[in-house]
Amino acid sequence: MTAPVAPVPSRSKTREKDNPLQIQGTYTTLIDHLRSMGSLVIAFSGGTDSTFLLKAAKDALGDRVAAYTVAAPYHIQWEIREAAELAERIGVRQILVQEDTIPPAIRQNPPDRCYLCKKALFAEMVRFAEREGFRHVADGTNADDRAEYRPGMQALQELGIRSPLLETGVTKRGIRVISREIGLTIWGKSASACLLSRIPYGQEVTEQDLRKIEQAEVYLLGLGFKTVRVRLHGNVARIEVSPEERERFFDTEMLDAVAEKMGDFDFAYATLDLPGYRTGSLDEGL
Numbered sequence: 001m002t003a004p005v006a007p008v009p010s011r012s013k014t015r016e017k018d019n020p021l022q023i024q025g026t027y028t029t030l031i032d033h034l035r036s037m038g039s040l041v042i043a044f045s046g047g048t049d050s051t052f053l054l055k056a057a058k059d060a061l062g063d064r065v066a067a068y069t070v071a072a073p074y075h076i077q078w079e080i081r082e083a084a085e086l087a088e089r090i091g092v093r094q095i096l097v098q099e100d101t102i103p104p105a106i107r108q109n110p111p112d113r114c115y116l117c118k119k120a121l122f123a124e125m126v127r128f129a130e131r132e133g134f135r136h137v138a139d140g141t142n143a144d145d146r147a148e149y150r151p152g153m154q155a156l157q158e159l160g161i162r163s164p165l166l167e168t169g170v171t172k173r174g175i176r177v178i179s180r181e182i183g184l185t186i187w188g189k190s191a192s193a194c195l196l197s198r199i200p201y202g203q204e205v206t207e208q209d210l211r212k213i214e215q216a217e218v219y220l221l222g223l224g225f226k227t228v229r230v231r232l233h234g235n236v237a238r239i240e241v242s243p244e245e246r247e248r249f250f251d252t253e254m255l256d257a258v259a260e261k262m263g264d265f266d267f268a269y270a271t272l273d274l275p276g277y278r279t280g281s282l283d284e285g286l
Contacts, residue, residue: 027118046083
């Protein structure tokens with residue numbers, strides 16, 4: 001499946017990131033910073049941020065960079081396949097680690113699941129980097145991520161993980177604009193997150209639930225929605241689409257078709273979230 005593409009980011013009045021000289025300057029600063037790091041293993045999901053970082057690291061370090069991807073039951077399977085294609089296209093060696101079960105520590109979906117997951121993942125990446133002779137382990141955290149609730153960032157700090165985009169002040173908009181300019185096809189890809197973010201804290205996570213959530217989202221993406229989340233509340237699917245796409249549901253044929261399909265995916269009920277998609281809607285109760 002082709003990655004969903006978000007609407008073109010709106011241009012600011014100043015268009016500061018669209019100035020060719022500023023675009024080149026931002027990328028040059030990042031390249032110089034990466035070059036100074038010597039060698040790098042990057043946590044690579046195939047998302048906009050990690051793909052941009054991987055391309056920049058390849059330009060800066062050549063073969064002294066590797067992409068590290070974990071395929072766990074709570075990861076979106078088509079994105080794992082897409083990550084492999086992107087790593088090959090960029091020309092970077094990819095290490096793909098297959099995990100077949102949900103770790104006991106996060107099966108009950110605790111509020112600190114991101115911390116626990118990232119601590120385990122990046123600890124293994126650090127061990128890999130030490131075995132293979134890489135100087136640093138890095139992730140795609142960007143300068144805008146500091147404003148969001150991201151408990152996993154604590155794990156990165158504890159393990160000494162580098163975030164070159166954050167360190168050089170590269171924002172999400174900057175990533176999209178520069179990615180487009182340097183020919184990365186994923187420049188407009190919608191933001192994503194692991195499937196655990198679709199399930200409320202404290203609700204047990206099962207492989208069956210993860211797969212039906214993914215099937216439901218793939219179905220809705222196939223209908224042309226650009227941004228989709230299917231949040232699972234017991235046996236209820238709460239569908240989030242971007243605010244500007246909600247009006248597509250003001251049609252009885254669309255409602256009937258989606259309701260029937262959600263039933264096929266073994267949801268007892270399906271509802272539309274009225275405000276629409278927003279990052280971390282399940283964190284709102286914290």
